[in-house]
Amino acid sequence: MDTQRDMEETQDSPGAAGAEEPMCSAWTSTARERVSEARRELINRIGEASLKAVLDGLQQEISGSPAVIGMWERNEVLQQHHVTQDQVRCLVDMLRNKGNSACQRFLSHLGEVDPALCEDLYDPNLSFSCHFAGPGSTVNSASTTPKQKADQQPVVLKLKEWIVSQYKTVQEYNDLPGQDVLLTDRYTQLLIIEKHRKLEEREKEMRTSGAGFFGARQKEYKSITVDQLFKPNDRGDVSKAVILQGNSGHGKSFTAQKIILDWASGSLYQDRFELVLHLSCKEFNLLYKEGEQSSVLDLVNVDEKYIPLVQKKLKESPQKVLLLIDGFDELQFNIKELRKSPVKDLSTPSPVDAIVGALLKGSILSECHLLVTTRPTASDKLNKLLKRPVRCTEILGFSEEGVHDYFKMFCKDEKFKEEALGSVKENETLYTSCFIPVICWIVCTVFREHMQKHIEVANALETTTSIFVHFVKILLEHHCRGLKQPVPLLRSLGQLAERGIQKQQVLFDKASVEGTVSDLTSVPFLCKFLLKETVEKKEMFSFMHLSFQEFFAALHYTSYEDQENVKKMLELVEQQEDRTHLLPVIQFLFGLSKVKVMQDLKDIGLTSNLSLEAKEWIVKRIENNSEKDAKMLFTLHCLYELHEDKFVRTAMAVWDKVKFDSIPLTRADCWVLLYCLQCCPTIPSLTLSECNITPDKLRMLQPALRKCQKLGLAVDNLSDADVRDLVSAMGEGKTLSDLSVLNSSLSDESVQQILTAVSKQKSVGNVLLTVKTITLVTAECLLNFMKSTPAEEFVIVGLPGGSNGDGSLCSCLIVKRLEEHLMLGVANYGDTTSPESEPSGLALGVILPETTYTLLLEEFTCRFQQLRHLVENSPEYDKHVDGLMAYPSSVPDLKWVGLEAACLTEAWAIRIISLINTPHLERVEFNADITDERMEEETGLLLEEGIHLLQEAQIPPGRSIKLTGLRCRKSKDRCRRWRDRKLSCNRYVEIEIPAVKKKEVLKKWKKKWKKKCCVLL
Known part of the structure; x- marks a missing residue:
């Protein structure tokens, strides 16, 4: 418990005097609490001789208190010959942290070397005065009575109350007279470092942006807090002067104001400084221009009625006073090195420049501590003027956590804060700039104004250039x-x-x-x-x-x-x-x-006057580079920054289609795209393929997507709750060239909603959906859709893992139209998690007339489901595979069969021979290949016994077999194991049996659907 604050809170309440004695008349039973309650008196009164004696005693009692001895041996601060109050403070604080036994040992030795001090600590009156002497007071009990100390305290409290009233609010840049905000509602912890950065560090930081910028800062710099500014350094010295430098708009003045406010509020420097005074260099300039002479007391920013108290503190305990000089770089006069009439005392009038110079150099109030804020451009000059020892620190602005905290503090609405911050993070240039507090304020202000006007956050952000121009104007x-x-x-x-x-x-x-x-x-x-x-x-x-x-x-x-x-x-x-x-x-x-x-x-x-040149250049660029994704995106950003609707509409008309393929679009990119597309009355064609379009980006782009006449769209991480947004974005009556819902886990109900919306389009190209589980209901949705909608291709892929385990019929279903025929594909992905294990999995594709495939789909999926519960290469597995391969031979008008398995073995060769003798079948293609549940594809081996068996088989005329995979070139001891497939003796081959080239339907099919599926998971 902070007894100082307790007593301050009781001062103004009725009966406060009666409440004082019970708080201070008795100590608690534990030694640690004793030390805590007597902390200020210990710091004030332990002398050099007594401290050394106590420490010697502790060193002799290693077995009795190893914790304290270890602490003593490790702490270089306390091993100095000259004992200071800061060293005593350091020892007392460490003892309190070490626990009751360490404190008891300390008190025991203290009682032996200084009995009078220990007796005083038990005196209720002296303990009472200790509590009222002020944080870290050095008033000697012999010269100042407890009653005198207590009489001073109400004035100090009143001064603190006055300081709080003056410093608790700030005016923002756009505030009108009388408007202000609480400092605590705006101030956010800043990144303050105590090191000189190297050239390479600075250059690297300047060239990075976004999360990389903040990540590098977090890794490279250890931030200190303002309460650490006056702690002893490595040599045990406490700095008399601290430089707090930082660039414009980085928060120096805010930090200075927060320090004095926190001190007056009782949360900072309570045991170190009895008084913190604020001195403004801007006010010094005014006094200097008027040519009037002033005293030190005239420069202090306090109410006149508190001047006697300030004067008393500066005279009696200057070492307990902190002078906070804000804005050294703003001084409009040179500080003279020497003057004929130097500053003599606190009240005698002197030139302002002489007073400032005397305070900095320590020729007056040499025992006071200084904290001076300045820009780095003036820090070298300041360093030459300051009394020693000096500590130099630098404010680097906000850390990434600081940016987040500022948004949270500024945007009280949690949802709005998340949306605003998310929007800014996607614009790397703007997000990086938010390390500067004034930029962060501008951005938050823009978002808040749009929120108050009920404008969507996604549309709220001004152009990056406009934010920078605001920044320049404010500075x-x-x-x-x-x-x-x-x-x-x-x-x-x-x-x-x-x-x-x-x-x-x-x-x-x-x-x-x-x-x-x-x-x-x-x-x-x-x-x-x-x-x-x-x-x-x-x-x-x-x-x-x-x-x-x-x-x-x-x-x-x-x-x-x-x-x-x-x-x-x-x-x-x-x-x-x-x-x-x-x-x-x-x-x-x-x-x-x-x-x-x-x-x-x-x-x-x-x-x-750039408008004409810029417009001519951008139109020419659009005409010459309409098909290049990266250049197109940069062009759109330029148009967005220009923000001239009529011209953007004219420029966009040059493009008959806008296509982005495999270029991840950020939220900022989506804003840009939305703005440019909305400037167009109609959008002929838009394709967003593998662009990381997430549900939030989908909602953002909805107005533009609905206007498209032709649309190709791939959406990631869609949940059942987001399906309505997708349906709304598709609209009706358009040419849907491609629809891919990737990395999603759709239910059967969501699949049905999407297919209903797709069926309302003028024409449909390829549809790819990822679902939780492929069930018979899913398969029926596929069948009904293909019957009613002339889609070119329909793929349903089930997610791997638990949700797609026992309940799923297979891993993937695919149906593709080939003129009057359909190609039906069913796949069961294998498990290749262990590099030593033989992989599993099977894919089967067939081409047959459209009128035949309905019953075949249901039969195939049921047979594949049985395979998912069996161990690869077990007798039960082989038996079910044999049954699955025998089934197509009973299907009338079967034209083509494609197979994928890990290796071409003798067993697979026998199955292929059986298939090739099926009536009407023209071709079998076997690909030694396996795709695991992570959608990672690996080419397998064509074993020699399988190849030989097929080459020796009697192939009916007009029919053919094609084999693709790796074949070992060694004449003997050929590779047979899956893990040997990457050896140099294996090479990729394509074998035709007989050697007649046929249309490679499987290869085309496989390439197309796997290109999509490989990005699903």
């Missing part, structure tokens, strides 16, 4: 000290960025930056860092991330009156495939040509 307005002409700065930054992009350079030395940007101290968009080179240090610069460099490079092109350089750059990208690093710049170029963005640019003095 120029709120983070550029006294910058009256932003246009020259932005153009010089653009020039630097463009030069770096052309050279694929993300880090710049000081000389190259100074040759372009004049005043580096006022630039909020560049990061500065120091690099050690042998015996020297070198200043280096970079943009906040590569995406910001790409944006400024695009901004550079808007400043050209003559757009020839833009045309050259666009032509260069079109002519050379290796210029992909310029594509993000071009995308930003289109975004800067958006009408609303152009207006925002005018607000800061910039103009954009």
